Amino acid sequence: MKTTETSRFVAELRSRILDGTLPAGTRLDAERELAVHYELSRSTIRAGLQALASEGMIQRKIGRNGGSFVTTPKGDSITSSLQLVIGTGGIAERDLMETRLAIEPHCAELAATRMSGEEIDKLSAIQSEMTAAIRPVGNPTDRPAFLRANADFHLHIALGSHNQALSAILKGLIGPIEALTDDPHLLGPGQLRELVQAHEHIFSAVKSRDGFRAADVMRKHLRAHIQLSSER
């Protein structure tokens, strides 16, 4: 690690936050005060706070009674980090699909036992949107709507697991992956109907609180999906 003044300051503050000396909600001193305290210029202090802010460890608010407030970074931080890495091609598509395959069946299993009634209703609504998109009374399929509903379905299963880590990870994966999957040659009308049917099976397993079956069906659904993609 390059030991610049800024990074020293950041390390100091970060460790104080991590070891609990500065719990969430704590208000740090104003930049000008920190500067005299740490015997650094305000510029350097600002650089450090900026770094901590972009890591999600503090939030800064302007104005009187403003300042830098310690916050516990939530799942969003993981999600955006994933999106960045994936967005810049830092991880191969194969790896992403395998990760989905590890995460989603487990999510489905948990969701089956943990989803509330409202959440199940919501899932049903998403499923309806999906079916609606596939046949707008004779018209051609509304692909964007269909894909959005598809992603939403998987996302809500993950949220239904009531597990912040799992849902944060999937949230980061789902967008980029679906973007890669949108290939008209690959997803013809037949495939779309198969997809809806698979979701129907997953939904019914979740609704009947059958975690094992939910996981199993989800696994098969994803494997079929992968099978398609690999035929390019």
Add this chain to the structure above:
Amino acid sequence: MKTTETSRFVAELRSRILDGTLPAGTRLDAERELAVHYELSRSTIRAGLQALASEGMIQRKIGRNGGSFVTTPKGDSITSSLQLVIGTGGIAERDLMETRLAIEPHCAELAATRMSGEEIDKLSAIQSEMTAAIRPVGNPTDRPAFLRANADFHLHIALGSHNQALSAILKGLIGPIEALTDDPHLLGPGQLRELVQAHEHIFSAVKSRDGFRAADVMRKHLRAHIQLSSER
């Protein structure tokens, strides 16, 4: 989103990196040039570059022929993000263990078919370290060494999956979790030996390239671990 000058500049640059206009390795203009180009002060430009740097999207190098270089953030970015969120208690322990349970068996399955000979040898060496730590010729167990070897074992299984996403995620989970698990009342001599034995089973499954068994044994191993933790 707060639309400050800095964030506008960051957004601009970030999107240019994401859409491929500025591929990895590209050298950005010097801060002073960017300042005149974007009609902003160098302070503002610096703030923006600082943010991008702490997101891992650029690396900055001092000196002539230095500057800001576009880099594709790798798995490390995900790992550190996870560590931060977990370190500040942003995610419940239950959620973390469930995530492990989703990830690790899958890693083990992949590792069984993908690990190289050297990687398997390395795994064996780690296993030896672990057994060595548990009985240094009559002396009490070297707990730190034991726990380190334990974490290493799981980490190397993940690396053996040859999947950057999975190993990055596990890398972020394993440290914090093991720290939470180090409870002498929970892990007595008997538990330690059981742990070694479980690893032995996993190792043999991987060595014999039996992915299904590797996943199965890993799953049971983790469940047993969870069982213990929940008895607090």
Add this chain to the structure above:
DNA sequence: CGTATTATTTGGTAGGACCAATATAGAATG
């Protein structure tokens, strides 16, 4: 008492100066 005005605190932006690291070009030396 309620409302509008003023003051103060605090992060955001600007622009200047200088330092420290680093690579290049040129000069001195064998």
Add this chain to the structure above:
DNA sequence: CATTCTATATTGGTCCTACCAAATAATACG
């Protein structure tokens, strides 16, 4: 000519000082 040393130019890192803009508290006023 080759090598080594010495400027020297480039670039991020730090410091300073001033001012702007937002947000809140304190105060004056109807």
